[in-house]
Amino acid sequence: MPFMLRDRAFSLGFVVGLSLGAVLDTHHTIRVENGG
Known part of the structure; x- marks a missing residue:
C-alpha cells in the first residue's frame, strides 16, 4: 500500500x-515577445 501511495504521489x-x-x-x- 505505501508503495502504491508513493508511486501515485x-x-x-x-x-x-x-x-x-x-x-x-x-x-x-x-514577456520576451512583448519586449521583456
Missing part, C-alpha cells in the same frame, strides 16, 4: 511540475 508531482514548467515557459515567452 510521484506521478502526481511529476505532472504538476511539468504543467508548472510549461506555464512558466509560456509566460517567459510572452
Whole structure:
C-alpha cells in the first residue's frame, strides 16, 4: 500500500511540475515577445 501511495504521489508531482514548467515557459515567452 505505501508503495502504491508513493508511486501515485510521484506521478502526481511529476505532472504538476511539468504543467508548472510549461506555464512558466509560456509566460517567459510572452514577456520576451512583448519586449521583456
